[in-house]
Amino acid sequence: MRAQLLDAPGRPLRAGAVAEPVAGPGQVLVRVRACGVCRTDLHLRDGELSAGHLPLILGHQIVGIVEGGDGEPGARVGIPWLGWTCGECRYCRGGRENLCERARFTGRDIDGGYAELAVAGAAYAFPLPDGLGDRDAAPLLCAGLIGHRALRLAGDAASVGLYGFGASAHLVCQVAVHEGRRVFAFTRAAQAQALARSLGAEWAGDPSQPPPEPLDAALIFAPAGALVPLALRAVAPGGTVVCAGIHMSDIPGFPYADLWEERVLRSVANLTRADAHEFLALAPRAGLRTTVTPYPLDGAERALDDLRAGRLTGAAVLEI
Numbered sequence: 001m002r003a004q005l006l007d008a009p010g011r012p013l014r015a016g017a018v019a020e021p022v023a024g025p026g027q028v029l030v031r032v033r034a035c036g037v038c039r040t041d042l043h044l045r046d047g048e049l050s051a052g053h054l055p056l057i058l059g060h061q062i063v064g065i066v067e068g069g070d071g072e073p074g075a076r077v078g079i080p081w082l083g084w085t086c087g088e089c090r091y092c093r094g095g096r097e098n099l100c101e102r103a104r105f106t107g108r109d110i111d112g113g114y115a116e117l118a119v120a121g122a123a124y125a126f127p128l129p130d131g132l133g134d135r136d137a138a139p140l141l142c143a144g145l146i147g148h149r150a151l152r153l154a155g156d157a158a159s160v161g162l163y164g165f166g167a168s169a170h171l172v173c174q175v176a177v178h179e180g181r182r183v184f185a186f187t188r189a190a191q192a193q194a195l196a197r198s199l200g201a202e203w204a205g206d207p208s209q210p211p212p213e214p215l216d217a218a219l220i221f222a223p224a225g226a227l228v229p230l231a232l233r234a235v236a237p238g239g240t241v242v243c244a245g246i247h248m249s250d251i252p253g254f255p256y257a258d259l260w261e262e263r264v265l266r267s268v269a270n271l272t273r274a275d276a277h278e279f280l281a282l283a284p285r286a287g288l289r290t291t292v293t294p295y296p297l298d299g300a301e302r303a304l305d306d307l308r309a310g311r312l313t314g315a316a317v318l319e320i
Contacts, residue, residue, distance in 0.1 A: 003115035004300040005055040009047025013058070013114070013301045021111065021119040023069030028122045030077060035113030036061025036138035036167070037295070037303045037316035039223065040081070043247045044108060045304055052109030058300075059113030059318070060106040061141040062120070063134045070122045076134075077125040078280070080141040082271050083110045084121055098149075098270040105270070114300050116320060126276050129284045136290045139167050139315035140283055145271045147172030148279040150219045150244040153268060157217035158182060161234055163207055164222030165192040167315035168244060170291055172219065173199045178286035184211045186227075191313050195291060210234060219244055225251035228265065229258055237261035244268045294319050 001020050004013040023029040041058045043049040062079035066072060084104040085092050091099040106112050106120065128137050147168035154160060160176050162169040165187035176183050177200035185196035185204040193204035203212055207227055214236035220227050220243050228251045231241045238261065246269075259265065291314025295303040303316040 001116040002297060003057050004297060006045055006051060006058055007055045009045070009051065013045065013304070014055075015298055016055075018115070020117055023119050025070070026122055027069045027119050028066050028071035028077070028125050029068035030062065030064035030079065030118050030120060030125070031067050032062055032064045032113045032116055032118055032320045034063045034134040034138045034320065035059040035318045036142060037300070037307060037318060038142050038167070039307060040142070040246050041107065042304050042307050043223075046308075048247050049108070052104070056108070057111035057113075057115050057118075058107045059115075060108075061138045061143070061317075062106070062113035062118055063128065063138045063141070064113070064118065066125075067117075069119070071125065076128050078128045078137060078141045079106055079113065079118065079120040079125050080145055080271060080276060081105050081107070082273070083124055095274075096272070098272045098275075103270070113320075114297065114318060116297075124273065126280055129280060131284050132288075132290070135292050135294055135317045135319055138317045139171065139290050139292065140280065140288070143167035143315055144171045144283065144288070145275055145279050146244055146268060147219070147221070148175060148282070149271055149275050150242045150268045151176060153242050153266060154217035154219060154240050157215075157240065159184065159213070159216045161186060161211060161215045161218040161231065162196070162201075163218060163220040163227045163231055164224075165189075165196050165204075166221060166312065168221045169219070170195060170199060170314050171288060173201055174288050175282065175286050184215060189310065189313070195313055215239060217242065221245065223248045225249040229254035232258040232263055232265065235263055237263065240264040240266065242266055242268060290315060292317050
């Protein structure tokens with residue numbers, strides 16, 4: 001099959017022909033129709049995160065059709081970042097499998113969706129809503145899921161600031177508006193500010209600007225540690241700042257006064273299968289629509305470069 005291969009961190013992806021994967025017990029073989037391009041893929045490609053093996057097939061926002069294994073042939077499923085958990089550690093037993101001590105992740109430990117075929121655990125492949133096409137459904141599987149989890153960790157915040165307005169933020173913005181929350185978008189790009197307003201944000205501006213009023217919560221999607229003190233200063237006493245990325249540059253020092261008055265600073269780690277079921281059921285009710293830039297499979301390196309350079313509005317998706 002055709003695939004895009006990461007041979008070493010920092011090197012461009014290589015087009016190659018590799019053996020077709022074979023589904024083992026408890027797995028499904030999926031013919032990939034679309035795969036979202038995530039910033040985590042970029043962190044792996046650039047060596048900011050360690051690959052589980054090399055060469056590696058990236059991609060963990062997979063939409064495909066079941067062709068074999070322990071699944072219903074012809075079913076359309078989505079395969080996200082969480083690829084396997086042990087079920088035995090204290091986190092799995094406590095309903096927090098996103099923190100599993102032995103977890104394996106699609107596109108890092110398990111070859112992912114930058115290819116024509118992929119294998120996944122049947123328990124980690126999810127039925128997808130019928131209302132969205134393949135390329136529109138792909139961003140739900142990480143950008144949407146992580147945004148959803150980040151919003152849940154913000155509690156019942158009535159006003160939410162979104163720092164960075166890319167794949168995740170443009171989806172969580174719609175969920176927040178659907179839930180009756182007020183949204184404030186922080187992004188430098190004029191096109192992203194316009195997208196935020198079109199999706200229901202009542203204010204959009206540069207991250208260096210304070211919001212028009214103190215916020216109840218702030219979600220940081222851009223991998224820039226310098227945004228953390230800015231977000232803490234933007235939230236009201238008792239407010240929560242959630243760092244939603246798997247990797248972030250170092251957070252600069254800030255005075256204790258920025259954290260004082262019971263402000264909370266926390267991170268999001270991965271997702272649970274319960275998150276996936278909950279969010280994929282919510283997506284059609286909230287009327288989510290994705291803003292997507294499509295690329296062919298052999299355009300994967302170009303998509304990652306566009307993501308790195310900030311040339312994308314919304315999400316990038318490989319159509320295979």
